[in-house]
Amino acid sequence: MRKYFQLAKITFEEYLTYRLNFVLWRFRSLISFLTLFFFWLAIYSNRNEFLGYQKAQMLAYVVGIAILRSIVLGSRSVDLGGQIRSGELTRLILWPVSMFTFWFSRDLIDKILNILFTVIELGAVLIIFKFPFYFPQKPETYFSFGLLVVLSLFLYFFLSFVISVTAFWTEEVWATRWLFGTIFLEFFSGAFFPIDVLPSWLQKIIYLTPFPYLVFFPLKIWLEQISGIMAIRAIFICSIWLVFFYWLAKILWQKGAKNYGAYGG
Amino acid sequence: MVSLRAAQSQLLTSWAGILFLLGKIVRFLLFFIFLFTVLDSVKTLAGYNREQVILFFLVFNLVDVSVQFLFRGVYQFRPLVVSGNYDLDLLKPLPSFFRPLFGWTDILDFITLIPLWIYFLWFGFSNQLFNPGNFFLFLILFASSLILAFAFHLFICGVCVLTTEIDHLIWVYRDLTNMAKFPTDIYQRGIQLILTFTIPVVILITVPAKALMGILSWQGIIGSSLISGLFLFFSLKFWGYVLCRYTSASS
Numbered sequence: 104m105r106k107y108f109q110l111a112k113i114t115f116e117e118y119l120t121y122r123l124n125f126v127l128w129r130f131r132s133l134i135s136f137l138t139l140f141f142f143w144l145a146i147y148s149n150r151n152e153f154l155g156y157q158k159a160q161m162l163a164y165v166v167g168i169a170i171l172r173s174i175v176l177g178s179r180s181v182d183l184g185g186q187i188r189s190g191e192l193t194r195l196i197l198w199p200v201s202m203f204t205f206w207f208s209r210d211l212i213d214k215i216l217n218i219l220f221t222v223i224e225l226g227a228v229l230i231i232f233k234f235p236f237y238f239p240q241k242p243e244t245y246f247s248f249g250l251l252v253v254l255s256l257f258l259y260f261f262l263s264f265v266i267s268v269t270a271f272w273t274e275e276v277w278a279t280r281w282l283f284g285t286i287f288l289e290f291f292s293g294a295f296f297p298i299d300v301l302p303s304w305l306q307k308i309i310y311l312t313p314f315p316y317l318v319f320f321p322l323k324i325w326l327e328q329i330s331g332i333m334a335i336r337a338i339f340i341c342s343i344w345l346v347f348f349y350w351l352a353k354i355l356w357q358k359g360a361k362n363y364g365a366y367g368g
Numbered sequence: 369m370v371s372l373r374a375a376q377s378q379l380l381t382s383w384a385g386i387l388f389l390l391g392k393i394v395r396f397l398l399f400f401i402f403l404f405t406v407l408d409s410v411k412t413l414a415g416y417n418r419e420q421v422i423l424f425f426l427v428f429n430l431v432d433v434s435v436q437f438l439f440r441g442v443y444q445f446r447p448l449v450v451s452g453n454y455d456l457d458l459l460k461p462l463p464s465f466f467r468p469l470f471g472w473t474d475i476l477d478f479i480t481l482i483p484l485w486i487y488f489l490w491f492g493f494s495n496q497l498f499n500p501g502n503f504f505l506f507l508i509l510f511a512s513s514l515i516l517a518f519a520f521h522l523f524i525c526g527v528c529v530l531t532t533e534i535d536h537l538i539w540v541y542r543d544l545t546n547m548a549k550f551p552t553d554i555y556q557r558g559i560q561l562i563l564t565f566t567i568p569v570v571i572l573i574t575v576p577a578k579a580l581m582g583i584l585s586w587q588g589i590i591g592s593s594l595i596s597g598l599f600l601f602f603s604l605k606f607w608g609y610v611l612c613r614y615t616s617a618s619s
Contacts, residue, residue, distance in 0.1 A: 127536035134543040137559070138550075145414050145554035146406065154409060278384035282391040290398045301405060 106200060107208045114179065114212040129220050136169045136225070139295070154300045160326045161297075163237035166225055167322040168294055173217035175255050175317050176294070179209040181284070183267035184276035190365045202356065203264070210260060239327050247334045248324045254341045255317045261348035262313065268352070271359030287312070293319030313348070316341035385476060392480050396429065399549070414553040419495045420581060421551060426488045427577040428549050431510070433477050433484060435517040441471030442521050446534045452616045464611055468525040469518065498580045505584075509576040509592065516572055516596040519603035526603070526610040541567060548573035564595075571595055 118125050143165055147158040156164065183206060186192045195205065229236060239245060266284050270276035289295055291314035298309050298319050309315055320337040323329045329337070403425055407418035416424070445468045448454040457467040492498050498506070520541060528534035544567045547555070552563055552574045564570040571592040578584040 123533060124536055127540055131536070131540055131543045134540070134547065137555075138543075138547045141555050141559070142550055145550075146410055148414075150410075154406075273383070275384035275387065278387035278391075282387045282394075286391040286395050290395070295399075296402055296406075301401060305401065 107204055110200070110205060110208045111212045114209045115216070118212070118216055125216070129217075129224065132169065132172070132217075132221065133224050136165065136228070139165045139168065140228070154297075155328070156297065156326075157237075159235045159237045160328070162234055163326060164297055164322050166229070166236065167325060168318060169221055169225055170218070171252070171255075171318045171321060172294060173221040174214055174252060175259050175321075176288075176292075177210070177214040177217040178259065178263050179213045180206040180260060180263050180267060181280065183264065184270040184280060187268070187270035187359075187363070188274060188276060192363065193365045196360070196363075203352075206264065207260060214256075237326060239325060241327065243331070244324060244327055247331075247338065248321055251316070251321045251324060251334075251338050251341060254338065254345055255321060258313060258341060258345045258348060259317055261345065261352045264352045265348055265355060268355045268359045271355075271362050288314055288317070291315065292317040293322065297322075299323075313341075313344040316344060388476050389479060392476065396480075396484075400425070414551050416551050416553075419491075419497055423492060423497055423580065424551050424574070424577045425549055426484070426491060427580065428545070428573050429484055430481075430488060431513050431517070431573050431576070432545060433481050434514060435521075437474050437477035437481060438514065439469050439517065439521045440474040440477070441467065441469050442525060442534065442538055444472050445525055445528055446532060449528055449614075450532055454614070455616050458614075465522055465525070465607060468528075469521055492580070498582065502580050502582045505589070506576050506580040509579050509589070512593055512596045513572045513576055516568060516599055519596070519599040520567065522603045522607050523599075526606045529610040529614050545569050545572060551577075568595055568599065 140162070143161050146153055147161065151158050153161065183192075186195065195202070198205075239248070263284060266280050267276065269279055273279065291298070291309045291312050293315060294317075298306055298315055301309070316337060320329075320341070324334050324337070400422075403422060404418075407413065407421055411418065413421050445454075448457070448467070448471075454467070457471075458464060460467075492503075521538075524534060524537050524541065527537060544563065547563060548569045552560055552570050555563065560570065575584060575588060575592045579589065
């Protein structure tokens with residue numbers, strides 16, 4: 104356990120070394136948040152309810168996007184693909200560490216740092232604009248939300264890991280990640296806007312993918328817009344996706360590692 | 369020649385090309401569906417009707433994709449500076465900014481530009497959102513936007529020569545331009561000023577879109593042209609300054 108703690112510490116020190124990168128990254132996150140925030144403020148400028156969302160609920164959804172981007176979608180395991188292609192992985196597999204725990208330790212530090220800064224930034228914005236943030240009324244909502252967020256955190260980790268290990272077989276890992284890990288992920292997870300404002304035919308397609316369980320369903324639970332049964336169903340389906348991607352990541356990693364030629368190394 | 373080589377390279381790695389192309393189309397379509405659905409219910413956004421908001425979105429895409437198509441070289445400039453290989457480009461009988469800015473032309477953006485222009489023209493003329501006079505003014509301001517984008521990208525390359533930092537800066541620029549996906553009137557006055565005078569997203573995207581709709585004052589036209597000219601002037605000066613400080617450290 105101590106070695107993983109050391110890994111986390113090294114990752115933290117890397118962030119402190121490249122401080123400008125981190126500051127600019129946080130600035131970018133803030134810009135994305137402000138764009139969505141002002142868009143929805145303009146939509147609600149002369150109404151209090153829109154497509155089933157009260158103004159406070161929609162703004163809470165936008166804040167929730169920023170927070171869940173930090174908790175769930177914050178990740179360093181995206182670097183794995185590049186390391187496989189460059190041959191740098193050779194050095195890592197010689198270390199006495201589990202690859203999954205190694206990358207998860209790095210992810211964890213990324214998430215902790217991002218969440219820390221996100222809370223400070225969003226807190227400042229919320230205080231400046233003095234808008235009422237939506238807090239759930241029922242205590243069990245906090246539990247369901249927390250549980251689904253933890254599951255979705257692991258789901259994203261294994262999903263991202265699966266995309267990265269495709270680098271064992273293809274040089275085009277960045278294109279694959281961009282399409283599935285950025286475009287589909289951000290739109291289908293509800294990380295731009297709530298999925299249920301889209302036409303119903305498109306919603307049905309999106310619900311067949313694992314993406315809505317990363318951002319959309321946790322936030323729907325927080326906003327208490329789905330029933331207890333629906334929340335349990337979301338947690339159950341998310342668990343199934345998690346088991347599937349855990350299994351897929353394991354299989355692909357084992358097969359890929361056997362296939363690994365360390366070409367760039 | 370450089371563009372041709374970049375295009376060949378991208379088309380040869382066809383699998384990646386298909387994925388990138390698919391991603392660009394999916395991103396555009398999903399955002400378009402979202403805007404259409406939302407505006408179908410609210411009817412107006414910051415005083416603009418649905419068609420006008422979509423026109424803002426289309427102009428954003430035209431400017432953004434054109435800039436990516438032309439100045440993609442910026443994304444590959446850092447390795448040249450870090451390795452010192454930029455020396456070789458300085459020896460060539462080309463302007464010193466040629467390789468940093470035009471060193472990589474994204475053919476995939478060019479492929480998406482053609483249908484985008486066709487749809488934009490069809491959408492604008494069929495909904496009678498602009499007349500030929502406004503369209504001519506738009507073309508002039510569109511060219512002015514490209515000059516401004518050139519100036520800004522050159523400035524980023526200059527910062528790269530001094531600090532070797534470029535990736536996050538260019539993405540900050542991309543994120544700020546993304547704010548102009550919607551009419552910039554939705555933002556508060558202070559943010560609008562930042563978007564006009566620091567990274568002039570308003571001049572880059574909102575001004576041509578407003579000219580197209582015939583709602584841009586003559587002061588707006590002159591002011592935006594002046595700001596573009598000033599940015600170009602200072603960018604070229606800054607580029608000259610940083611070239612004198614280029615140390616070719618790794619070569």
